[in-house]
Each structure stands twice: as structure tokens, then as C-alpha cells.
Amino acid sequence: MNDADRAQAEIERFSQLSIAQLRQRPAPKANGLCLYCQARVANGVLFCDSDCRDDFERLARRKARA
Ligand SMILES: [Zn+2]
Incomplete structure (x- = not known):
């Protein structure tokens, strides 16, 4: 692996991270209940x-558009 490969891998890791963070941003924190139907779910789910x-x-998308 040369420097360019390493830089590319770094960029890919960073952009995947920010995409994941962007996706998570509108969602509230997990509290042990399904956000949609309030059923009990595992911790962190x-x-x-x-x-x-x-x-x-x-x-959420419909709300964002309205
Ligand atoms: Zn549910």
C-alpha cells in the first residue's frame, strides 16, 4: 500500500462516517422502544x-418535505 492508497482509504473511511452521521442525525436516540410502533427492542436498536x-x-421524509 502506497501513500496514495492510504489517502484514498482515509477519504473513503471519512466519507462513509459522515454519511452514517448524516443519516443518523434526524433520528432520536434509542431508548429501548421501537421509534415507530413503540414495541420493546434491544438496547441501542x-x-x-x-x-x-x-x-x-x-x-420523516414526508414531514421534511411538508
Ligand atoms: Zn416497530
């Missing part, structure tokens, strides 16, 4: 399944 996550994101 925001949604009980991908359907709830998708529905929540759809709602």
Missing part, C-alpha cells in the same frame, strides 16, 4: 424490524 424503519423513514 431503534426499530423492531426493517418495516418499521422504512415506515418511520417515509414519515
Whole structure:
């Protein structure tokens, strides 16, 4: 691995990090309940399944547009 490769890897890691942070920003903190249906979920988990996550994101997007 040369310096250019290392720089490229660094850039990729950084941009992935900021994309993840951007995605997370509008979501409230995990509190042990699904953000969409309020079902109990594991610690640090925001949604009980991908359907709830998708529905929540759809709602959030609709709110953001309104
Ligand atoms: Zn749910």
C-alpha cells in the first residue's frame, strides 16, 4: 500500500462516517422502544424490524418535505 492508497482509504473511511452521521442525525436516540410502533427492542436498536424503519423513514421524509 502506497501513500496514495492510504489517502484514498482515509477519504473513503471519512466519507462513509459522515454519511452514517448524516443519516443518523434526524433520528432520536434509542431508548429501548421501537421509534415507530413503540414495541420493546434491544438496547441501542431503534426499530423492531426493517418495516418499521422504512415506515418511520417515509414519515420523516414526508414531514421534511411538508
Ligand atoms: Zn416497530
